[in-house]
Amino acid sequence: MDGLFSAEEKALALDVRAVVDEVIRPNIAGWYEAAVFPREIVPELGRLGVLGMHLEGYGCAGRSAVQYGLAAQELEAGDSGLRTFVSVQGSLAMSAIHKHGSEAQKQQWLPAMAAGEAIGCFGLTEPGAGSDPASMRTTAVQEPGGDWVLTGTKRWIGLATLADVAIIWAQTGEHGDGRGVRGFVVPTDTPGFSAEAIGQKLSMRASVQCEITLTDVRLPAEAILPAESAVGLxxxxxxxxxxxxxxxxxxxxxxxxxxxxxxxxxxxxxxxxxxxxxxxxxxxxxxxxxxxxxxxxxxxxxxxxxxxxxxxxxxxxxxxxxxxxxxxxxxxxxxxxxxxxxxxxxxxxxxxxxxxxxxxxxxxxxxxxxxxxxxxxxxxxxxxxxxxxxx
Structure with missing residues (x-):
């Protein structure tokens, strides 16, 4: 395989491997046994440039898909839970804002997330809607003044108890613009948002998976992901x-x-x-x-x-x-x-x-x-x- 990669690609992989060898390998058994996600490594991952590394601009590294893949395999050689953090942060939460968000949303969140100064999560799956997200019951109702009110439950949401911002997908139906599922950028300190870690796991113990409860979470009109590409599933x-x-x-x-x-x-x-x-x-x-x-x-x-x-x-x-x-x-x-x-x-x-x-x-x-x-x-x-x- 060595001959398939450029010197730059190999150098990136070795940089990530060095951090895994130095920071993760000596500690992963303890983190796994104690069921602890090591939040202290997040700034190091930001300095390494692997958070949203495949995205362009807004403090993101703008790396190729192959470079992102090489980084992912080096991280998962350390532990799947730590690669999952990078995936939830970059491929889900940051990608949602980068692909579908407004310029204001991108400027507010992406630079901080790329640096590891803010953490994101991605709320799609629900207790009764795993492989069938179209049957989600979380709703977003738009009020006459333009505000949105979100109500529902999301489950198996990585990083939710650590997150500063959540991308929440909800049914609008006849309560909003009638265009079905829409995404919302939800600061996790918004009243009505709560998250609880799921315990007693036999897998992904050095990671965090959560249940989110949304109780009349009120958001301004500009919280919706506005791009046409974000309409529906x-x-x-x-x-x-x-x-x-x-x-x-x-x-x-x-x-x-x-x-x-x-x-x-x-x-x-x-x-x-x-x-x-x-x-x-x-x-x-x-x-x-x-x-x-x-x-x-x-x-x-x-x-x-x-x-x-x-x-x-x-x-x-x-x-x-x-x-x-x-x-x-x-x-x-x-x-x-x-x-x-x-x-x-x-x-x-x-x-x-x-x-x-x-x-x-x-x-x-x-x-x-x-x-x-x-x-x-x-x-x-x-x-x-x-x-x-x-x-």
């Missing part, structure tokens, strides 16, 4: 595809880290008087893992180069192909690596089981396997099978 879906693209690369970082952990272990651990790496079964497993990781990187690289050179050619089915298969591959490698570590593999001294647990969440969010299978199936057959009409 196409608005949030454009942001979701940015996040899904980062996952295609990110999960390969978790797979690579799991592979490296078990390679080092089998070279150093002796059983029956010889290193585990000397056995044929071990070498066969290592070989299969290495081939799968390189295939996943080639898929991510192809999508990334296409995104940089011909973005119109990057279809939802292409993104779904990458997200679906690379998540499957990564979680399989993490599980295999845990098995090869034996009993030692269940401790936080070794990374594969932590990665495997985290990847259960990554495989689920931004579209389950089934959602991506149906997206690909719709492209193959021309028939949308997301809903089934009863006779």
């Amino acid at each position: 196409k608005g949030p879906f454009q942001c979701l595809n940015e996040a899904r693209y980062g996952i295609i690369w990110g999960v390969m970082g978790a797979a690579r880290d799991s592979f490296n952990a078990v390679l080092d272990y089998t070279l150093g651990r002796e059983q029956f008087g010889t290193p585990l790496a000397s056995y044929q079964l071990t070498q066969a497993k290592l070989a299969d893992m290495a081939v799968a990781i390189n295939k996943g990187y080639l898929l991510a690289h192809q999508i990334g180069r296409t995104k940089d050179t011909n973005p119109a050619a990057v279809t939802p089915a292409m993104i779904s192909t990458g997200k679906l298969d690379n998540c499957r591959v990564a979680i399989g490698i993490a599980r295999e690596a845990r098995e090869m570590l034996g009993g030692n593999g269940i401790t936080l001294e070794h990374s594969p089981l932590r990665h495997a647990n985290n990847l259960e969440s990554v495989r689920t969010y931004e579209g389950t396997d089934e959602v991506h299978q149906l997206t690909i199936g719709r492209t193959l057959t021309g028939i949308g099978a997301f809903t089934r009409t009863q006779a």
